[in-house]
Amino acid sequence: MPELPEVEVTRQGISPYLIEQTVCELIIRNSSLRWPVPDVAQNIVGQRINNVRRRAKYLLIDTHAGITIVHLGMSGSLRILPRNTPAEKHDHIDLVLENGRMLRFNDPRRFGAWLWYELPEDAHPLLSKLGPEPLGANFTPQQLQAALKGKKKAIKLCLMDNHIVVGVGNIYANEALFAAGIHPQAEAGNIDIERLTLLVTEVKQILAHAIKQGGTTLKDFTNADGKPGYFAQKLHVYGRGGESCTQCGNLLSEIKLGQRTTVFCGLCQQR
Template sequence: MPELPEVEVCRQGIEPHVLNQTVDKVIVRNQQMRWPVSEDIDEVQGEEILAVERRAKYLLLKTVKGTLLLHLGMSGTIRVIDKAFPLKKHDHFDLVITTGKALRLNDPRRFGAILWLKGDVSAHPLLSALGPEPLTDNFPQGYLYEKSRNKSVPIKTFLMNNHIVVGVGNIYANESLFQAGIRPTTPAGKISRKRYDALTLIVKDVLAKAIKQGGTTLKDFTQSDGKPGYFAQELQVYGRGGEDCVVCGSTLKEIKQGGRATVYCSKCQAR
């Protein structure tokens, strides 16, 4: 599943092609995505795209009249192509620009979203309850500690809660907790302020490095230009259950938490 770094790389990739450009038309080939495609989405036609933003894992293309919200779901990709580029299976949506380019959404599982929003998008139910962005000043040291008090849920579950902080998905939660030396099963409320402050800086660093390297290549993710990301080469624990720890040589353990794979080192992450 594309996580925050992958979506941010996508945003950076498409921005130069659509910012301050005018939408020629929209082509919807499949109305049934995670939610039905907005019936009034044709209203974006003729509008100039004034901003290309990201909130959590949502892409927001803003115009005077409204905002086009795109979500990649479990396996979606957005590519910048010539509008006449041959269709592939699962190409469900095109946003055609007057330059002759198009943003094409391909989504085999159709868990993505294509919505046309009016007014203040931050008040929309999909966005209004989200936590702060981890790469901003709204995610300072001390924040996680305060939010975690009296919480008995495992720290990994807590860290992946988008109401606490957005975008720390499964890959980056595994990697951040390993670097912080925190066992993923430790109750969130039992971790000290000092360790949380260190974890906060590590989360920021891990996400920033992943963005710089184009994200993590999973079987379903490529950048907007079709090139793969390279952060997978940096992974120290995720996807390495049963292999040797890169720090101490111990065998990495793999368990399930909330239906997601958790990999950790019982020696380096003793508590």
């Protein structure tokens, strides 16, 4: 599943082509996505796009009439293409613009979403209970400590809980905990403020680096062959179970935690 950096780079890639453009047509070839695409999604037709934002892993296309909420799911992608580009398999939705281009939504597994909402976004059930953005000013060691108070759950599970902080998926949770020297099974409520300060710093740095990496290596969003994916970067633990730790040489351990693969160094990461 695309994680926050992939979604943010997608936002950066498509925004210049959408903002201040008027929507001429919304073509829905298949409305059976994770949730059925509602008929009111057509309300965006005739609207001018004011902004393209990201909240957690959701993309928000703003107009005066309402917001189109897009989620890439497990396999979705968005491309900017000439409006007459023939549709191929899994090209489910086209947002056609007055500038002769269109935003095309492709999703082979159809776990993505394309929704319409007219009330303030904070009232939408998908967005109303989300925690702070990890790269924002509201994600601080003090906020994290307050959110973890009394929790006996493993810190890795809490770090991936969107009610506590959004968008820190499995890859980046593994990497941030390693960088902060925190065992993924450590009881969240027992971690002191010093280690939480380091963890918050590492989460921000690792995600920012991944976004920067994607911004420089991802194919142009006007290139029909390029699709967002995990960025080529050096991962210290994720996907390296049984290999040597890059810091101490100890063999990395691999377990299942919350049904997700978790890799860590038993020497470098302490409970």
